[in-house]
Amino acid sequence: MNVSPDLVAIGWPCVAAAPERPGLDVWDALARAHPAARPARIVEQHRSGYLVAESLEEGYPAESLPEWQRASTYRKGGTAPESRPAVGDWVLVEGEGATARIVALLPRYSAIKRAAAGEHYKQQLIAANVDTVFVVCGLDDDFNPRRIERYLLLVRSGGAEPVVVLTKADLAEAGRAGAVAAAIDDLGSLGLEGLAVVPINARDAGSVDALADWLHPGRTVVLVGSSGAGKSTLTNSLLGRDRMKTGEVRGSDSRGRHTTTHRALVPLPSGACLIDTPGMRELKPTGEEDVTENFSDIDALAEQCRFRDCAHGREPGCAVRAAIEAGVLDAQRVANYHKLRDEVAGAAATLADRRSEQKATTRQGPRIQKARRDDEYDED
Numbered sequence: 521m522n523v524s525p526d527l528v529a530i531g532w533p534c535v536a537a538a539p540e541r542p543g544l545d546v547w548d549a550l551a552r553a554h555p556a557a558r559p560a561r562i563v564e565q566h567r568s569g570y571l572v573a574e575s576l577e578e579g580y581p582a583e584s585l586p587e588w589q590r591a592s593t594y595r596k597g598g599t600a601p602e603s604r605p606a607v608g609d610w611v612l613v614e615g616e617g618a619t620a621r622i623v624a625l626l627p628r629y630s631a632i633k634r635a636a637a638g639e640h641y642k643q644q645l646i647a648a649n650v651d652t653v654f655v656v657c658g659l660d661d662d663f664n665p666r667r668i669e670r671y672l673l674l675v676r677s678g679g680a681e682p683v684v685v686l687t688k689a690d691l692a693e694a695g696r697a698g699a700v701a702a703a704i705d706d707l708g709s710l711g712l713e714g715l716a717v718v719p720i721n722a723r724d725a726g727s728v729d730a731l732a733d734w735l736h737p738g739r740t741v742v743l744v745g746s747s748g749a750g751k752s753t754l755t756n757s758l759l760g761r762d763r764m765k766t767g768e769v770r771g772s773d774s775r776g777r778h779t780t781t782h783r784a785l786v787p788l789p790s791g792a793c794l795i796d797t798p799g800m801r802e803l804k805p806t807g808e809e810d811v812t813e814n815f816s817d818i819d820a821l822a823e824q825c826r827f828r829d830c831a832h833g834r835e836p837g838c839a840v841r842a843a844i845e846a847g848v849l850d851a852q853r854v855a856n857y858h859k860l861r862d863e864v865a866g867a868a869a870t871l872a873d874r875r876s877e878q879k880a881t882t883r884q885g886p887r888i889q890k891a892r893r894d895d896e897y898d899e900d
């Protein structure tokens with residue numbers, strides 16, 4: 521595939537920059553199958569459709585494949601919401617202007633998904649082809665290693681690299697000298713080797729420079745974190761300007777109105793791209809996560825328990841409990857492991873149900889699916 525610098529500017533993964541990324545040969549094959557098409561990236565997703573871009577210039581609307589369109593096709597066994605494009609996806613586009621249409625979705629190398637709340641189990645694909653997820657956590661009452669652990673599970677399962685960004689380091693340090701070091705120490709006990717933890721003052725551009733390693737040109741990042749953690753503040757510092765909540769008219773480049781009510785891909789001055797999306801406060805497991813992989817230390821201990829099915833409760837010969845009693849393993853971390861494991865197992869069961877239900881629907885036609893609302897767009 522012929523890759524222009526314009527595409528690299530919006531995150532096109534060049535093999536030279538990221539030889540580890542899988543699937544590029546598949547991309548080439550798809551491109552050959554659609555010789556009249558050109559690659560583009562989904563930069564905005566609205567209820568009414570997609571906006572795609574081929575450079576830093578403003579995106580344009582492109583019609584999507586009929587099977588990606590809303591409820592009606594899904595009910596007939598069409599493409600599930602999580603298999604349709606999301607912001608960050610690379611697609612192939614044919615035609616110009618009003619006739620522009622997406623003809624293929626290129627395989628993703630990462631996907632940030634969550635289970636959406638509601639009557640029916642749904643998966644929501646929040647962002648695709650993300651390199652790094654900044655897990656934003658304030659060094660105030662927001663600081664909670666258990667919640668960070670939870671985010672790490674979801675981010676890693678999606679194939680992106682998590683970086684823990686501890687905001688409000690300035691406030692914490694002003695309140696108590698050594699508070700930042702103590703928090704980093706706390707996270708050290710998560711047994712997560714190689715995990716980057718970066719304390720910053722999100723309001724200070726100089727301090728935010730500490731994230732530069734993950735913001736090289738061509739890289740794509742997203743922010744997750746609870747309300748008030750500092751995501752908007754950090755976004756503004758990364759942008760060097762305010763990306764306001766509603767109806768901002770960009771003065772300098774007059775690219776028109778901009779809101780954060782939809783998902784959007786925003787170029788940063790560093791050359792990286794930020795996917796700015798609502799709905800990144802709470803991530804619920806989808807059922808596809810591998811919990812043991814993220815708690816490999818506990819898993820390794822569990823192998824040494826006397827009973828294979830040890831629940832690490834009152835069983836004799838429990839290696840996990842022995843480690844807790846010896847003070848080498850944090851009891852809260854074990855509790856969180858069990859909680860997440862149960863939650864993922866619950867979601868996995870619902871996911872399996874839904875998949876078999878969908879198969880049945882494909883056979884029986886749309887009738888029994890009447891109640892399903894395919895509204896994958898609710899935010900938190």
Ligand SMILES: Nc1nc2c(ncn2[C@@H]2O[C@H](COP(=O)(O)OP(=O)(O)OP(=O)(O)O)[C@@H](O)[C@H]2O)c(=O)[nH]1
Pocket residue numbers: 687688689690691720721722723745746747748749750751752753754801
């Ligand atoms: N001193 C200081 N204040 C910060 C820092 N980060 C965020 N704040 C403040 O914390 C408050 C909440 O920050 P926001 O950026 O709005 O938090 P958010 O994560 O975007 O919150 P939601 O939009 O509710 O998801 C604001 O008043 C910020 O000015 C920091 O590093 N240092």
Ligand SMILES: [Zn+2]
Pocket residue numbers: 822825826830831832833835837838839840841
């Ligand atoms: Zn045990």
